[in-house]
Amino acid sequence: MLQVDSITKRFGGVVANSEVSFTVEEGQIVGLIGPNGAGKSTMFNMISSVFPPTTGTITFQGTRIEKLPAYQVAPLGISRTFQNLQVFKNMTVIENVMVGQHMQTKTNLFGMASLLLGITRKERKVYDQAMSYLAFFGLQDIFDQKASSLSLGKLRLLEFARAFATEPKLLLLDEIAAGLNHKETQEMSALINKVRDTGVTVLVVEHDMDLVMSICDKLVVLDQGVKIAEGTPKEIQENEAVITAYLGADIDEEEVEEEAI
Numbered sequence: 065m066l067q068v069d070s071i072t073k074r075f076g077g078v079v080a081n082s083e084v085s086f087t088v089e090e091g092q093i094v095g096l097i098g099p100n101g102a103g104k105s106t107m108f109n110m111i112s113s114v115f116p117p118t119t120g121t122i123t124f125q126g127t128r129i130e131k132l133p134a135y136q137v138a139p140l141g142i143s144r145t146f147q148n149l150q151v152f153k154n155m156t157v158i159e160n161v162m163v164g165q166h167m168q169t170k171t172n173l174f175g176m177a178s179l180l181l182g183i184t185r186k187e188r189k190v191y192d193q194a195m196s197y198l199a200f201f202g203l204q205d206i207f208d209q210k211a212s213s214l215s216l217g218k219l220r221l222l223e224f225a226r227a228f229a230t231e232p233k234l235l236l237l238d239e240i241a242a243g244l245n246h247k248e249t250q251e252m253s254a255l256i257n258k259v260r261d262t263g264v265t266v267l268v269v270e271h272d273m274d275l276v277m278s279i280c281d282k283l284v285v286l287d288q289g290v291k292i293a294e295g296t297p298k299e300i301q302e303n304e305a306v307i308t309a310y311l312g313a314d315i316d317e318e319e320v321e322e323e324a325i
């Protein structure tokens with residue numbers, strides 16, 4: 065479904081990604097992991113056309129996308145969430161999801177505005193569809209609450225629901241579990257699996273190792289812009305380079321903390 069081929073991205077003298085290649089097969093959940101500054105967000109931004117790579121190609125279902133603007137990439141079926149949440153705080157929960165549907169339904173903005181004003185037209189079905197998305201994410205009971213009143217956990221679910229409402233083929237989740245407690249993270253894992261079961265392919269950037277190890281079919285590990293490993297969660301957990309670069313760092317930190325206690 066997605067082929068990232070020899071991608072390099074330079075910001076002046078900083079090489080954020082260097083000759084990175086990997087693939088995402090249809091129906092997979094793939095995790096992009098690595099320590100801080102490894103180049104994960106930069107890779108996500110190139111796949112979702114926030115900016116182009118310096119060199120290399122990105123192919124989505126046979127179409128080269130690395131030089132396309134975001135407005136041309138999204139309709140191909142790529143949607144994403146943002147770590148620093150992009151929900152509209154002064155809109156209600158359902159309005160946020162309806163904005164996500166806008167591109168997919170081709171309802172024009174005037175029609176959407178009419179709906180938001182309570183005018184019943186054929187756009188009613190957009191509303192009903194939005195409610196079904198909210199139910200999928202367990203947000204139906206708070207459909208009319210302002211996004212500004214939501215907890216971080218609910219905001220992350222709303223961000224997820226809005227991206228899902230565009231009916232993507234490939235969904236990029238950028239640290240969707242950041243700041244969530246253990247129970248919320250487990251619920252998020254279950255939801256990501258549920259989304260995949262609807263036929264959506266998922267690429268996640270995530271720091272929560274329990275989450276990625278439990279849900280991902282494959283992991284791609286970056287360190288200082290370079291791909292150092294690719295494989296199943298089990299293979300990655302046993303990979304020496306990964307243990308040194310990433311998991312080892314976590315273990316060391318835990319040991320230091322324990323010693324301090």
Ligand SMILES: Nc1ncnc2c1ncn2[C@@H]1O[C@H](COP(=O)(O)OP(=O)(O)OP(=O)(O)O)[C@@H](O)[C@H]1O
Nearest residue numbers: 075078079080098099100101102103104105106107
């Ligand atoms: N717009 C930019 N201009 C200059 N340097 C940048 C820019 N964006 C990222 N970088 C640099 O590129 C490198 C990779 O950053 P990136 O944010 O992709 O890493 P990351 O793996 O997502 O890190 P984190 O886990 O902390 O979010 C870092 O050295 C970062 O400082």
